[in-house]
Amino acid sequence: MHIRRHHRVLMTSNLDNAVELLFDSILDDALFEPAIAGLGQAMGNRRALLIWSTRVGKEAAEIVATHRADGADFDTFLSDYGAYYHQYDPTKFRWESMREHHWLVEDQTESRQVWASGHFYQDFALAQGIVGWAALKVGQSAPERGTHDWALTFPRDRGAKGFDAAALHAMQHVAPQLRRAFHLRRQHAELRRLANAGLEAFNLYRFPLMLTETDGRPRFCNTAAERYLAQATSCLQMKSTMMQARVAEEQPRWRSFVAAGAQALGNAAAGIRLRDGNGIPVLIQRLPLTPSLRSTSAWERPLQLMVVHEQSSLDAATSPEILRYVYGFTQAERRVARALAQDRSLLEIAEASGTKPSTVRSQIKSMLAKTGCRRQVELVRLLVMLTGFVGH
Template identity: 25%
Template sequence: MTVAELDKFSDLVGHIYDAALDPQHWPVVLEQSCLYLNGLYTTLASHDIISSTLNMELSWGIEPGKIREYIDHYIRYNEYIPMAQALGAGETVCMSEEAVLYERWKQTPLYSEWARSIGLVDGLQVTLDRPITGFALFGVARHADQGLVDETVRHRAMLLYPHLRRSILIGRVLDLHKVEAAALADALDGLEAGFFLVGARARLIHANRAGFAMLGRGSAATRLGERLALTDPRADAALRTVLRAAESGDLAVGSQGTAIPVVAGDAAHYVAHVLPLGTGARRRARARYDATAAVFVRQAAIAQTAALAALVQLYGLTPAEERVVRGIVEVGGVPQVAESFGVSEATVKSHLKSIFEKTGAKRQADLVRLVGEMASPLAVI
């Protein structure tokens, strides 16, 4: 390989790995690969064994309409596909080397009506990946003027193979992480509680939708420069203490976290739950991470409608019993509930006795706790 050829090859390999990070580089990869292999056109394709369809992902050097025409009308004549299905990563199929199959291919409409119209006489396919449900491949086609696949083409294709394979696999892992991250972000945005991911010295790294709204209102949480802060000075001091302990890996914080009561400026009551992220597998890995703790801030109130509906369904409460539970939660004790509903205290006590029997509660406070446990963590949209 001459210095000029080596420079071209190195430049091509660089584009291959760029494509792992940015798929927009793949057309450049295919164009340079086609020139490097002296081909008619090049393709990156995936085949789904279950549906027996070829999903052409990318190509260069051939009109998209010809690819569509091949998939719609001529793919069924391609006997090389079953052969490719049986190959592992790094194995190749050269059309002209399979003499019997090659002669049979030249008698099919695939050749007479499609391949001959673009001058295609040979091709080489390299399997890049072989998952359970199909395969991914790289292919180069040869024009009649270029001749059949020779040792130079095969050698150069195999030089490209390991780089193409690694790029495909890296891209797949990155895509998976993007999907997982997006799914996690969607889940966090669905929470009613404000979620804050913090790093060293309480530096705010990320917040969910409810968290950003909370910061905008300045109700229970706010932002001081880059730091997450609680608007209640006493609670904020406690938060900083807990976060310092979490940052240093202090076991006293515990893997279950710490709850900090917060009284906001509007006198509303909140609770901040701090979950350290330096425990378990992360500590055993002895690695450093930007995020040291997760902070959940939620108003200390019960989302009663959904919670009561869940309680009624779980314990089979009657409509009258549901009204009594709602009264206990919203109004107070038996006398207050009886006065509010215009019934006797004896009636309320009778319903309350049945409720205790169904739920296993012993006191009215137990009912309030049960309703609180039924409250959904999801925001009402």
């Protein structure tokens, strides 16, 4: 009895320390992996996986963090799981029916018939020496959206003891704290990304420019956008925290436009025309994100970059301003951009500007880096879309 009580005290201490580390890791990334390791230790020194999925059961889950107790063997496990076997993980197909902060526990000793067949069990789990697992539905990283589920999973290795009921209960008890820590960590990562992106330059752009999430929720509006959205006749309006088309009949088109941007993950340019309160069509362009604004981890929700043109066609000065204030093009790069949009060759551009072809090639390389375009054809497509070039 004394040994069991000592074990529970040690387990609780490990769990408390892990939760404390998890909150500390919001400001110090170096503490995040030790925090996940602490959760694995609190569950009996087990392997631990933090998994995130936008649509559990429909898409591949993303492994955000792990506690590796066995080095190279666990690397093989992660590689196989991430590359193929996540498709057969039975946890996902029962996930939506589970209640938040509850466990899904499956063990070979309790369900031998299930473990005797099936790709996941035979080809992956048993082959990896796994004879069970416990998955805690921590909750949603963004509860207001009804998406982005977190799963904290602990595999049971062959030869290891079964899951301790007290450990399961203790972890379930702190699940709300875990969700809060994960949610705060995501928020901090996104704020840090916006701060590092140098958004003050966007306020120099005199047209309405907005950064929105992939559901249309605005994260940043420059000064011009704030003024525009405050107008009673603007083509977009705020409803609660969501940005919607002012004309109700056009809301389905706006929703489809935003959803298409979510699938493109900020890489594709496109446009839509919406009527404002006076019935005048207004052009909204979605532009490729600058590299500093693109998501680099599962902690950062994808963004979209949108520009509102209060006329139905582009003003002659619009494109150079976008290239200057949004993408940071120099005056020389803007001249090259205009020539590329007019289908001029590299040699023609060099001859017209009195420079060497190698100089033009370097300028194009710089423009690719600033826009995040991977190939010159993508850059030209963007420049052609941004019509109305003038020599600034």
